[in-house]
Amino acid sequence: MDFEYSPRCMELREKLNHFMDEYIYPNERSYKDEVDRNGREKNNRWIPTKIIEDLKPIARSRGLWNLFLPKSDRAPEGLSNLDYAPLCEIMGRIPWAPEVFNCSAPDTGNMETIERYGSEEHKKQWLEPLLRGEMRSAFAMTEPDVASSDATNISTSIERVGDEYVINGTKWWTSGAGDPRCKIYILMGKTDGDAPRHSQQSMILVPSDTKGVTVVRPLSVFGYDDAPHGHCEVKFENVRVPASNMLLGEGRGFEIAQGRLGPLSKAYGASVSLSHAS
Numbered sequence: 258m259d260f261e262y263s264p265r266c267m268e269l270r271e272k273l274n275h276f277m278d279e280y281i282y283p284n285e286r287s288y289k290d291e292v293d294r295n296g297r298e299k300n301n302r303w304i305p306t307k308i309i310e311d312l313k314p315i316a317r318s319r320g321l322w323n324l325f326l327p328k329s330d331r332a333p334e335g336l337s338n339l340d341y342a343p344l345c346e347i348m349g350r351i352p353w354a355p356e357v358f359n360c361s362a363p364d365t366g367n368m369e370t371i372e373r374y375g376s377e378e379h380k381k382q383w384l385e386p387l388l389r390g391e392m393r394s395a396f397a398m399t400e401p402d403v404a405s406s407d408a409t410n411i412s413t414s415i416e417r418v419g420d421e422y423v424i425n426g427t428k429w430w431t432s433g434a435g436d437p438r439c440k441i442y443i444l445m446g447k448t449d450g451d452a453p454r455h456s457q458q459s460m461i462l463v464p465s466d467t468k469g470v471t472v473v474r475p476l477s478v479f480g481y482d483d484a485p486h487g488h489c490e491v492k493f494e495n496v497r498v499p500a501s502n503m504l505l506g507e508g509r510g511f512e513i514a515q516g517r518l519g520p521l522s523k524a525y526g527a528s529v530s531l532s533h534a535s
């Protein structure tokens with residue numbers, strides 16, 4: 258396989274390196290100061306930073322925006338993984354930098370998921386504002402009560418009741434749930450405990466302001482709470498969402514998880530035909 262950088266990748270790398278030199282590295286200190294100042298003066302370290310919001314339009318105007326998005330109807334010029342990986346290496350040098358380019362986790366994976374598996378309505382309501390960098394999202398899979406590295410263990414229930422699904426369970430390590438702009442969760446839970454092992458799980462969209470959703474607390478990583486982003490414990494108690502919020506269909510959660518983690522950028526659309534992960 259040829260791992261040489263393509264001319265497009267080289268051009269973007271150069272632009273990105275200039276941007277990092279001009280705007281990101283010199284602001285490392287100011288970013289930390291802004292978060293600390295929000296804590297001191299406003300008693301709230303979870304306020305989105307002005308530095309990132311101010312830099313977003315500049316990045317966008319330079320064509321350094323949504324670089325992660327694989328080729329699709331909404332991104333006909335989408336990059337391949339091979340072109341994108343060297344850009345990630347550059348953006349990833351500073352933890353907050355990827356958001357400036359709308360390339361930060363967990364939004365990138367969530368946007369890809371909605372792009373691939375969401376309905377046109379989901380895309381209008383959630384994907385488009387995410388692509389514009391106007392809101393944020395979270396992915397809720399890991400649970401405190403089970404070994405979640407094997408996601409067949411997850412126990413949050415998603416039960417069909419009439420035209421709705423009712424969700425009950427507790428998640429943790431839900432990255433980004435501490436951000437007030439986090440408007441949508443992609444939640445993985447069980448719809449049918451009697452189905453084959455990898456067909457019991459489903460993924461469903463849960464707006465963060467739905468009754469019964471409670472962000473309990475941010476967890477700490479090596480002693481840091483990662484404000485203003487955060488990795489949170491979130492409770493879902495009798496949370497009701499329309500049945501149309503289900504992605505792809507009941508029992509297809511593993512199939513979606515596989516597509517979410519392994520973007521097939523050049524072969525957009527192929528992932529929907531992947532068989533269940535095992």
Ligand SMILES: Cc1cc2nc3c(=O)[nH]c(=O)nc-3n(C[C@H](O)[C@H](O)[C@H](O)COP(=O)(O)OP(=O)(O)OC[C@H]3O[C@@H](n4cnc5c(N)ncnc54)[C@H](O)[C@@H]3O)c2cc1C
Pocket residue numbers: 363395396397398399400403404405406407429430431432433478488
């Ligand atoms: C900074 C951060 C951000 C995260 N963001 C998210 C997020 O946005 N959304 C989300 O859903 N999750 C998130 N996670 C959670 C992460 O994906 C999980 O922590 C990970 O999948 C492991 O699951 P677990 O914590 O339940 O550990 P466990 O599954 O309990 O594993 C603990 C240890 O036990 C081992 N182990 C597990 N089962 C077995 C077995 N059967 N036999 C032998 N060994 C075993 C594992 O290898 C591991 O070493 C995040 C975690 C961190 C630290």
